[in-house]
Amino acid sequence: MKRHLISAADLTRDDALLILDTADELAKISERSIKKLPTLRGRTVVNLFFEDSTRTRISFEAAAKRLSADVINFSAKGSSVSKGESLKDTALTLEAMGADAVVIRHGASGAPYRLAGWVRGSVVNAGDGTHEHPTQALLDAFTMRRRLGPLDGRKVTIVGDVLHSRVARSNVLLLATLGAEVTLVAPPTLFPVNVDSWPCEVSYDLDAMLPKSDVVMMLRVQRERMNAAFFPTEREYSRRYGLDRERVARMPDHAIVMHPGPMNRGMEIAAEVADSPRSTIVEQVANGVTARMAVLYLLLGGADLGGEI
Amino acid sequence: MNDRIGTTRDGIVIRGARILGGEPVDILIRDGLLVEIGQGLSGGETVETVEAEGLIALPGLVDLHTHLREPGREDAETVTTGTRAAALGGYTAVHAMANTDPVADTAGVVEQVWRLGQEAGYCDVQPVGAVTVGLGGEHLAELGAMADSAAQVRVFSDDGRCVSDAVLMRRALEYVKAFDGVVAQHAQEPRLTEGAQMNEGAVSGRLGLTGWPAVAEEAIISRDCLLAAHVGSRLHICHVSTAGSVELIRWAKSKGWDVTAEVTPHHLLLTDDLVEDSPVGSYNPIYKVNPPLRTRADVEALRAALADGTIDCVATDHAPHPVEDKETEWAAAAMGMIGLETALAVVQEAMVETGLLDWAGVAERMSCAPARIGRLRGHGQPIEVGAPANLTLYDPAVRAAVDPAGYASKSRNTPYQGLTLPGRVVATFLRGRPTVLDGKLT
Amino acid sequence: MTDAISHALSGARAVLEQPDINRALVRISHEILERTKGGENVVLLGIPTRGVHLARRLAAHIKQFEGRSVPVGSLDVTMYRDDLRLRPARALGRTELPADGIDGRTVVLVDDVLYSGRTVRAALDALNDLGRPQAVQLATLVDRGHRELPIRPDYVGKNLPTSKSESVKVYLEENDGRDAVLLLKEEGR
Numbered sequence: 014m015k016r017h018l019i020s021a022a023d024l025t026r027d028d029a030l031l032i033l034d035t036a037d038e039l040a041k042i043s044e045r046s047i048k049k050l051p052t053l054r055g056r057t058v059v060n061l062f063f064e065d066s067t068r069t070r071i072s073f074e075a076a077a078k079r080l081s082a083d084v085i086n087f088s089a090k091g092s093s094v095s096k097g098e099s100l101k102d103t104a105l106t107l108e109a110m111g112a113d114a115v116v117i118r119h120g121a122s123g124a125p126y127r128l129a130g131w132v133r134g135s136v137v138n139a140g141d142g143t144h145e146h147p148t149q150a151l152l153d154a155f156t157m158r159r160r161l162g163p164l165d166g167r168k169v170t171i172v173g174d175v176l177h178s179r180v181a182r183s184n185v186l187l188l189a190t191l192g193a194e195v196t197l198v199a200p201p202t203l204f205p206v207n208v209d210s211w212p213c214e215v216s217y218d219l220d221a222m223l224p225k226s227d228v229v230m231m232l233r234v235q236r237e238r239m240n241a242a243f244f245p246t247e248r249e250y251s252r253r254y255g256l257d258r259e260r261v262a263r264m265p266d267h268a269i270v271m272h273p274g275p276m277n278r279g280m281e282i283a284a285e286v287a288d289s290p291r292s293t294i295v296e297q298v299a300n301g302v303t304a305r306m307a308v309l310y311l312l313l314g315g316a317d318l319g320g321e322i
Numbered sequence: 323m324n325d326r327i328g329t330t331r332d333g334i335v336i337r338g339a340r341i342l343g344g345e346p347v348d349i350l351i352r353d354g355l356l357v358e359i360g361q362g363l364s365g366g367e368t369v370e371t372v373e374a375e376g377l378i379a380l381p382g383l384v385d386l387h388t389h390l391r392e393p394g395r396e397d398a399e400t401v402t403t404g405t406r407a408a409a410l411g412g413y414t415a416v417h418a419m420a421n422t423d424p425v426a427d428t429a430g431v432v433e434q435v436w437r438l439g440q441e442a443g444y445c446d447v448q449p450v451g452a453v454t455v456g457l458g459g460e461h462l463a464e465l466g467a468m469a470d471s472a473a474q475v476r477v478f479s480d481d482g483r484c485v486s487d488a489v490l491m492r493r494a495l496e497y498v499k500a501f502d503g504v505v506a507q508h509a510q511e512p513r514l515t516e517g518a519q520m521n522e523g524a525v526s527g528r529l530g531l532t533g534w535p536a537v538a539e540e541a542i543i544s545r546d547c548l549l550a551a552h553v554g555s556r557l558h559i560c561h562v563s564t565a566g567s568v569e570l571i572r573w574a575k576s577k578g579w580d581v582t583a584e585v586t587p588h589h590l591l592l593t594d595d596l597v598e599d600s601p602v603g604s605y606n607p608i609y610k611v612n613p614p615l616r617t618r619a620d621v622e623a624l625r626a627a628l629a630d631g632t633i634d635c636v637a638t639d640h641a642p643h644p645v646e647d648k649e650t651e652w653a654a655a656a657m658g659m660i661g662l663e664t665a666l667a668v669v670q671e672a673m674v675e676t677g678l679l680d681w682a683g684v685a686e687r688m689s690c691a692p693a694r695i696g697r698l699r700g701h702g703q704p705i706e707v708g709a710p711a712n713l714t715l716y717d718p719a720v721r722a723a724v725d726p727a728g729y730a731s732k733s734r735n736t737p738y739q740g741l742t743l744p745g746r747v748v749a750t751f752l753r754g755r756p757t758v759l760d761g762k763l764t
Numbered sequence: 765m766t767d768a769i770s771h772a773l774s775g776a777r778a779v780l781e782q783p784d785i786n787r788a789l790v791r792i793s794h795e796i797l798e799r800t801k802g803g804e805n806v807v808l809l810g811i812p813t814r815g816v817h818l819a820r821r822l823a824a825h826i827k828q829f830e831g832r833s834v835p836v837g838s839l840d841v842t843m844y845r846d847d848l849r850l851r852p853a854r855a856l857g858r859t860e861l862p863a864d865g866i867d868g869r870t871v872v873l874v875d876d877v878l879y880s881g882r883t884v885r886a887a888l889d890a891l892n893d894l895g896r897p898q899a900v901q902l903a904t905l906v907d908r909g910h911r912e913l914p915i916r917p918d919y920v921g922k923n924l925p926t927s928k929s930e931s932v933k934v935y936l937e938e939n940d941g942r943d944a945v946l947l948l949k950e951e952g953r
Contacts, residue, residue, distance in 0.1 A: 123605025
């Protein structure tokens with residue numbers, strides 16, 4: 014494994030399988046009464062969140078604490094950052110505090126790469142702008158594998174705002190590494206140009222993909238996109254690309270429905286679909302802690318890789 | 323300020339220089355003019371000698387597009403530091419862009435900038451006037467007053483912003499005809515580039531950075547060419563960056579329209595994949611620039627266009643920024659690169675080493691054409707007896723790693739750090755007076 | 765087998781062969797039965813990888829001698845080790861406890877080689893997080909000495925005096941295709 018986890022492309026197939034296998038073992042920890050391991054005692058993990066994301070932050074916090082790491086939550090709101098302190102100065106502060114790992118959520122694509130140039134510890138990308146969110150992809154792959162077995166040849170359909178989705182980017186890269194066949198579905202306005210250079214298929218037609226999907230993953234679509242003319246109305250988006258009961262009925266019996274959250278119920282996903290037994294949405298949250306434990310253990314649990322700044 | 327080396331003596335003889343890469347000759351300079359060119363010149367005992375064996379003599383370079391930042395951002399650059407950088411790069415004249423603070427949109431500001439250049443004395447500073455008040459894109463600035471001022475402004479540009487209002491652009495093109503001015507358009511359709519961070523293509527899609535489509539540049543260029551033709555005006559296109567733009571300019575020129583264009587050194591060498599992966603990491607804003615770095619195909623098209631004359635000249639778009647404006651996340655970083663001190667080296671690498679231009683071509687693209695477009699007297703003239711002694715001596719035979727530590731510019735935001743580039747400016751003469759000798763400021 | 769051949773060529777010495785290993789495990793099985801009153805309440809927990817195979821063999825012998833099915837599980841101690849920082853992060857082994865757990869049971873930890881005692885220390889910590897056994901005992905195929913902690917085995921297949929410059933390698937049919945215990949001179953020490 015590399016020293017940092019910033020892009021799903023950082024992971025070889027062996028790396029990805031090692032993380033998933035490790036997560037499989039760690040999943041058992043959450044089933045027992047003492048949910049804590051001493052592994053990262055004395056290590057410090059900083060959660061550096063420039064965007065509000067309570068669910069991702071507490072997921073990383075729980076993961077680090079279950080491995081006995083010390084956790085420092087650094088929220089940009091109400092801190093010196095909101096008073097104009099630069100990312101670099103924040104990084105130097107964390108460095109002085111001796112952070113072994115920095116988990117960063119930032120609104121600017123690529124911010125974790127910049128941070129990695131300024132701190133000695135491992136950098137874990139917890140979502141950067143519209144770039145990537147690799148631990149989300151890992152927990153998604155972990156969830157799929159637990160439900161469906163090995164991912165080689167599995168057909169995964171990812172639906173929604175691909176253009177602005179860090180979840181989609183990381184999932185496409187990781188799932189391709191793991192041998193799954195990914196198809197992205199969206200209105201043409203919500204694809205990046207040159208999406209055909211990605212390791213996946215592209216379609217504008219959700220209904221055509223449903224019968225051959227093992228997994229249908231719905232992405233959050235922000236209502237503001239409507240104002241920028243990416244689609245005409247919420248209602249039209251929902252009608253063409255929303256997952257409702259009728260569409261779910263056309264999926265194979267074994268197929269599962271995923272959503273990274275937070276959901277717009279009634280927009281990209283109908284409430285009854287989100288709450289159905291096919292939906293893995295609650296599992297994904299639990300699996301998030303496990304997958305992040307695996308990442309933190311594999312990045313921090315061994316010898317210091319001796320990175321230079 | 324004017325009593326430097328070279329003026330205390332009677333004159334200077336340059337020995338063995340190869341004018342535009344030709345056979346070695348001696349050049350005698352006296353009273354700011356080239357007075358004799360030939361073999362075995364002595365000029366008498368009071369003449370200072372500059373040995374130029376193996377060096378190429380070019381007319382002093384002229385930059386149509388320089389950001390000197392003064393007034394307003396003296397932390398990034400001043401007229402003095404910027405013109406020192408220009409002299410080290412072989413320039414004898416630079417056009418100072420109008421996006422200062424206050425904006426160069428009145429006779430007062432352009433005269434101030436012009437005078438600062440005169441006082442610094444390293445190269446001539448020819449101010450560019452803003453097209454619209456405060457670069458606001460709404461009301462024409464007092465273009466005539468700037469033209470009539472001591473600075474004698476002939477180039478007008480809202481550079482950094484596009485004059486996107488078609489009516490305003492038409493009026494500006496028409497109005498400057500009265501004093502033979504030219505509007506230099508920063509071609510960027512604003513709605514298509516809202517929040518844009520880098521060239522829109524495969525790399526921007528992967529990196530999740532808002533794309534900057536080529537069409538945003540090309541749409542404005544085609545509109546402005548049609549406008550310029552309609553009103554019979556001169557039009558200059560700043561920093562052309564796409565293959566499509568080249569095609570449009572070629573088409574406009576084929577119609578006989580008075581359209582000129584420039585390309586920056588960085589667009590002749592660098593590509594957008596550096597944003598993803600480079601020797602200085604991923605998402606390093608040292609590569610963030612407006613217009614953005616494009617693809618390899620665009621670079622090839624720009625080189626071909628510069629070689630065949632479709633693009634008239636090289637302009638640096640030297641854009642200094644303090645380190646804190648680049649040591650940030652990509653989206654927060656300022657756009658721009660410094661370029662005065664590397665321009666000739668990059669042009670040698672991209673155009674001469676590839677066989678696309680000879681040294682005469684370099685002189686035309688980096689001195690004569692920009693002086694002509696800017697209606698700048700005394701610069702960009704052939705190296706002939708009687709011409710003003712604005713000269714650059716250049717050693718094309720050396721290669722060295724780019725190290726901004728010794729730059730005269732106040733800023734260090736060069737995208738070439740660590741690259742090995744050819745050539746070295748050995749001496750620069752401004753009206754006979756050396757501003758640079760032996761590669762160092764005098 | 766190429767591994768074993770290369771060891772043979774580099775001066776490795778087989779200290780136990782298949783019949784020796786079998787005899788040792790039979791004897792340990794009997795000892796466990798004696799010391800635990802017929803294996804009542806016993807759980808065998810092997811430490812991955814080879815300790816798990818040994819635990820299964822012991823359970824098979826006990827079943828053969830007494831007709832009693834002793835629960836077998838595996839206990840991975842990686843996350844409890846004190847030397848994690850000395851090497852790159854390693855893959856985890858499996859932890860699988862018998863369905864009835866370990867509370868109130870007599871847990872016999874099974875490992876292939878007992879050396880510094882640090883693995884056993886980690887195993888005791890791991891057990892502590894998993895439940896509360898009535899007693900914990902330790903069985904090892906080879907005890908090579910050089911303890912660094914106050915830990916001693918209850919059942920030993922063979923005491924093998926070694927130098928610290930040597931290493932002990934256990935091969936088991938289930939994992940390596942043959943049964944053998946080799947003593948290797950480590951090179952470069």
